[in-house]
Amino acid sequence: xxxxxxxxxxxxxxxxxxxxxxxxxxxxxxxxxxxxxxxxxxxxxxxxxxxxxxxxxxxxxxxxxxxxxxxxxxxxxxxxxxxxxxxxxxxxxxxxxxxxxxxxxxxxxxxxxxxxxxxxxxxxxxxxxxxxxxxxxxxxxxxxxxxxxxxxxxxxxxxxxxxxxxxxxxxxxxxxxxxxxxxxxxxxxxxxxxxxxxxxxxxxxxxxxxxxxxxxxxxxxxxxxxxxxxxxxxxxxxxxxxxxxxxxxxxxxxxxxxxxxxxxxxxxxxxxxxxxxxxxxxxx
Amino acid sequence: xxxxxxxxxxxxxxxxxxxxxxxxxxxxxxxxxxxxxxxxxxxxxxxxxxxxxxxxxxxxxxxxxxxxxxxxxxxxxxxxxxxxxxxxxxxxxxxxxxxxxxxxxxxxxxxxxxxxxxxxxxxxxxxxxxxxxxxxxxxxxxxxxxxxxxxxxxxxxxxxxxxxxxxxxxxxxxxxxxxxxxxxxxxxxxxxxxxxxxxxxxxxxxxxxxxxxxxxxxxxxxxx
Numbered sequence: 001x002x003x004x005x006x007x008x009x010x011x012x013x014x015x016x017x018x019x020x021x022x023x024x025x026x027x028x029x030x031x032x033x034x035x036x037x038x039x040x041x042x043x044x045x046x047x048x049x050x051x052x053x054x055x056x057x058x059x060x061x062x063x064x065x066x067x068x069x070x071x072x073x074x075x076x077x078x079x080x081x082x083x084x085x086x087x088x089x090x091x092x093x094x095x096x097x098x099x100x101x102x103x104x105x106x107x108x109x110x111x112x113x114x115x116x117x118x119x120x121x122x123x124x125x126x127x128x129x130x131x132x133x134x135x136x137x138x139x140x141x142x143x144x145x146x147x148x149x150x151x152x153x154x155x156x157x158x159x160x161x162x163x164x165x166x167x168x169x170x171x172x173x174x175x176x177x178x179x180x181x182x183x184x185x186x187x188x189x190x191x192x193x194x195x196x197x198x199x200x201x202x203x204x205x206x207x208x209x210x211x212x213x214x215x216x217x218x219x220x221x222x223x224x225x226x227x228x229x230x231x232x233x234x235x236x237x238x239x240x241x242x243x244x245x246x247x248x249x250x251x252x253x254x255x256x257x258x259x260x261x262x263x264x265x266x267x268x269x270x271x272x273x274x275x276x277x278x279x280x281x282x283x284x
Numbered sequence: 285x286x287x288x289x290x291x292x293x294x295x296x297x298x299x300x301x302x303x304x305x306x307x308x309x310x311x312x313x314x315x316x317x318x319x320x321x322x323x324x325x326x327x328x329x330x331x332x333x334x335x336x337x338x339x340x341x342x343x344x345x346x347x348x349x350x351x352x353x354x355x356x357x358x359x360x361x362x363x364x365x366x367x368x369x370x371x372x373x374x375x376x377x378x379x380x381x382x383x384x385x386x387x388x389x390x391x392x393x394x395x396x397x398x399x400x401x402x403x404x405x406x407x408x409x410x411x412x413x414x415x416x417x418x419x420x421x422x423x424x425x426x427x428x429x430x431x432x433x434x435x436x437x438x439x440x441x442x443x444x445x446x447x448x449x450x451x452x453x454x455x456x457x458x459x460x461x462x463x464x465x466x467x468x469x470x471x472x473x474x475x476x477x478x479x480x481x482x483x484x485x486x487x488x489x490x491x492x493x494x495x496x497x498x499x500x501x502x503x504x505x506x507x508x
Contacts, residue, residue: 050360052508075362082360085353087294090301102290103361152360 001027003064004150004182005049010058012044019044019206022058026150029179031172033197034186035277041206042186043083046154049184050080062150076104079143083155086139089128093121093138104146112145119164132159140168144175151175153185157192165189169196190273200273204281222256222268223275225249230266238262241283252279287363291371292378295345302344309337317391321398327391328411334387335412339380339419343426346372347435356508369431369500373492376423384416410480417484417491422446424495431502 005026012019019041026032034042047053049060051067060067063074087096093116101107116123119137127135136159143151151172157165169192175181187193193200193214200217202210212221226234231242231249238259239251252275253259256268271279299306317330349355358368388409395402402408425446429438461468476483 047508052356052359054507072362078360080357080360082357085356087354087357088298088348088352090348091294091297095297099290099294102286102293103363105286 003027004062005152005184006059006061006064007045007049008059008061010045010048010055010060012048012053012055017041017044017206019048019055022203022208023211024184024201026182026184028182029176030198031176031183031185031196032199032201033190033193033273034184034201034203035188035190035193035273036186036203037281038188040203042203043154044206045203046082046152046184046186049152073105076106076146077149079146079148079151081136081139081143081151081153081156083158086135087127090126092126093123096138096142100142100145107146109145112141115141115145119167133161133164136160137164140171144171149181151181151183151185153183155187156185157187157189165192172196190277193273202277202280209280210276217273217276218270220255221271221276222253222259223271223279224251224253224259224263224266224268226251226266234263241279243279243283250275250279250283252276252283287367288371288374291358291363291367292375295342295371295375298345298348299341301348306338310334313337314390314394317394318398321391321395324395324403326403326408326411327388327395328408328415330391330394331384331387331408331412332415334390335380335384335415335419337383338386339383340423342376342379342423343430343435345375346427346430350435359508365503366500369496369503372427373496373499376427377420377492380416380419380423384412388412407477410477413481413484417487420488420491424491425449427495428498428502431499431506 003025005024007022007024010019010022017039022041022045024032024034024045034045036042044053048055049062049067062070063077065074087099091099097107097109097112100112101109113123119141121130121134121137127138130138136156140153140156143153143156157168160168172183172185173196176183185193185197197214199211199213201208224234224239226249228247228249231251234251239253242249242251244250252271253268260266260268313330313333316333317327320329321327355368359365392402426438426442429441429445432438433441
């Protein structure tokens with residue numbers, strides 16, 4: 001299998017935080033979602049991949065090459081959205097187009113303006129007059145208008161309304177549909193990944209606690225909702241995690257068909273990513 | 285080369301934000317120069333006014349970048365740290381250079397219009413060049429401070445470091461005169477003034493190269 005991005009045993013130590021042995025393998029044509037609480041290590045991982053910070057151990061390969069030794073042409077094949085960093089808010093979309101034309105040799109001006117029109121973004125107003133959703137649209141557009149092969153997106157759906165989130169999910173799905181392009185995205189809006197990600201990686205406190213194919217979550221993991229007295233009848237070894245919420249117990253099971261065999265009367269349903277994250281992080 | 289052009293353009297767009305202030309100030313300066321030129325036939329004061337007011341404005345481009353956390357974004361594009369630092373120095377230099385050039389032109393024209401003549405052009409240009417070099421020194425001392433501490437946090441250091449440098453230079457000069465008073469007697473100040481453009485040229489080159497190297501090293505080791 002060919003990978004557009006490989007993160008191997010990435011380790012970074014701060015005084016009060018340790019990112020430990022992060023491994024990500026992003027094949028061509030796939031989307032990986034990186035999820036976790038604030039401060040779990042997602043941004044540190046992204047920054048390391050983008051060479052914005054040094055790391056203590058490990059190796060990062062982009063297009064099969066050490067990410068620190070990429071040429072300008074190779075770096076042009078990467079598109080990036082950063083949640084907290086972009087051009088000065090006094091610029092407008094025309095200014096940004098002029099700058100990006102200078103930064104990228106294959107900047108697609110036609111696509112840029114067509115999408116500006118499609119997204120109904122005003123071209124004469126400075127960014128400071130845009131809503132956060134509008135700003136994010138521009139950021140996403142800047143990340144894809146130079147026809148990259150790898151997208152690295154930090155919270156790309158932050159501040160977007162559901163309609164644009166739907167549009168953007170479509171945009172990303174189209175992007176990878178050629179089987180050559182890939183996306184690594186972090187998000188805390190886990191519902192976006194339900195329709196988008198092929199693989200989901202949970203990071204908690206600097207460690208990967210779950211790295212699983214999305215299809216596997218649907219087919220193997222299950223959630224059972226129980227009242228207190230029913231919960232007491234379940235053996236500890238039959239579930240992964242449990243969490244009490246408003247007088248009800250939620251238990252995470254895997255594989256769900258084995259649990260179902262043992263407890264045929266209990267209803268096991270598919271977990272969504274938010275529940276999975278909550279149970280893995282907060283569950284006992 | 286295109287990348288540097290784009291980075292310069294980005295800094296130039298910042299000025300558009302306060303073009304009203306720039307136009308108002310320019311008119312105010314033109315008025316002051318006109319009044320001043322009734323008494324003086326040199327165009328130095330107006331030129332220096334333009335240089336100090338407009339030439340040092342380039343620091344605000346750092347401020348806009350810092351507020352948008354732009355370096356992080358730029359470095360995720362196919363742009364290197366070297367290009368970012370180089371473009372900043374080019375911007376600082378071009379901004380000062382164009383400011384004094386415009387200042388000289390405006391003052392010269394006004395003086396001719398009001399007085400009908402200008403005094404010693406060579407001497408005036410020498411004074412302008414000395415002023416330009418002084419501003420270069422201040423800017424070249426400021427930029428590494430900004431890279432090290434940021435615009436806001438580095439504000440104090442940007443004042444203290446050049447002031448300290450001038451203070452130490454003053455002490456060194458005084459000691460030199462105390463120990464070797466004959467040096468002072470042998471210096472032909474008129475000759476020094478005559479060759480000042482060459483001295484200024486060398487100083488400008490030195491200031492910019494040393495400052496660029498320091499800033500680049502700071503930026504290279506900085507976690508973004």
